[in-house]
Amino acid sequence: xxxxxxxxxxxxxxxxxxxxxxxxxxxxxxxxxxxxxxxxxxxxxxxxxxxxxxxxxxxxxxxxxxxxxxxxxxxxxxxxxxxxxxxxxxxxxxxxxxxxxxxxxxxxxxx
Amino acid sequence: xxxxxxxxxxxxxxxxxxxxxxxxxxxxxxxxxxxxxxxxxxxxxxxxxxxxxxxxxxxxxxxxxxxxxxxxxxxxxxxxxxxxxxxxxxxxxxxxxxxxxxxxxxxxxxxxxxx
Numbered sequence: 001x002x003x004x005x006x007x008x009x010x011x012x013x014x015x016x017x018x019x020x021x022x023x024x025x026x027x028x029x030x031x032x033x034x035x036x037x038x039x040x041x042x043x044x045x046x047x048x049x050x051x052x053x054x055x056x057x058x059x060x061x062x063x064x065x066x067x068x069x070x071x072x073x074x075x076x077x078x079x080x081x082x083x084x085x086x087x088x089x090x091x092x093x094x095x096x097x098x099x100x101x102x103x104x105x106x107x108x109x110x111x
Numbered sequence: 112x113x114x115x116x117x118x119x120x121x122x123x124x125x126x127x128x129x130x131x132x133x134x135x136x137x138x139x140x141x142x143x144x145x146x147x148x149x150x151x152x153x154x155x156x157x158x159x160x161x162x163x164x165x166x167x168x169x170x171x172x173x174x175x176x177x178x179x180x181x182x183x184x185x186x187x188x189x190x191x192x193x194x195x196x197x198x199x200x201x202x203x204x205x206x207x208x209x210x211x212x213x214x215x216x217x218x219x220x221x222x223x224x225x226x
Contacts, residue, residue: 033214042202043154045214088154097142097206098167099215101154 002027002093004102012108019076021105023089030095032065032072037104038085046074079109115218117203123224129191132221135184136205144215145178145188146202154202160186193225 003026013019023032031050035043047056049065049072056063062075072089089102116135124130136143144159158168163180171178175194180186190197200222204215 031213042217042220043204043215044217048213096167097159097161098156099144100156101146103153 002091002100004089004091004100006087006089006102006105008105009103010106010108012110013079015081015109015111016078019079019083019107021074021087021107023072023074023102025070025091027094028069029091030069031092032069033090033099034063034072034074035088035090035101036085037088041085043088076107079107081109081111083107084109115203115205115216117201117218117221119221120219121222121224123226124193126194126225127192128225129189130193130197130223130225132188132201132203132223134186134188134203134218136186136203137207137216138184140205140207140216141183142206142208142215143180143186144204144206145186146204146217147199148202148220149199157188190223193223195225198223198225 005024007022031048033048034046036046037043047063052069053067054065060077064073074087076083086104086106088104090099092099118133141162145157147155147157155170157170158178159166160180176190178188200220202217202220204217206215
């Protein structure tokens with residue numbers, strides 16, 4: 001079945017450093033979504049990418065969708081303590097609404 | 112809107128007991144999803160509904176799990192009998208088809224502990 005893997009699994013950074021998480025799907029995706037889950041919280045939608053090679057920015061966050069629509073990345077510039085949490089990508093299975101979540105990357109930011 | 116509402120927030124039960132988790136989706140949303148989150152398996156989609164009809168229940172682990180959506184504003188996930196390995200956080204999420212962004216809105220989750 002479809003698998004969505006993320007690397008790294010964990011990342012500790014000093015506040016102010018940059019952070020990147022990578023998402024890889026075993027199949028081509030029609031779109032990809034990114035969510036953030038704070039410790040003890042629930043996943044919160046960040047963004048959806050649809051087009052091949054698409055790049056979107058939200059303040060310090062930059063999201064990219066690969067040309068082949070099988071991978072994606074999230075880059076955070078100059079991390080802050082408020083960025084702490086687990087970042088998930090999610091892709092739909094075979095064009096359905098069955099979104100498969102990636103394994104997640106847990107980010108810790110050291111002040 | 113109050114968002115997706117789940118109850119209870121925490122549930123502790125003994126092995127063998129029946130557990131019912133409840134969800135009220137955002138009004139007007141036509142998709143409802145049940146997810147389970149554990150450290151070992153991450154976020155797993157158990158089942159999802161469209162317009163109250165179950166579309167895909169292939170993620171439901173065993174026959175001990177069942178889900179219903181009797182109307183557009185209410186869904187339940189039932190585990191009978193419960194087992195310690197069912198301990199997890201269960202999330203309900205809802206989505207509106209025609210929104211451009213297509214995002215799912217998650218509830219606060221129910222933390223289930225089976226002892």
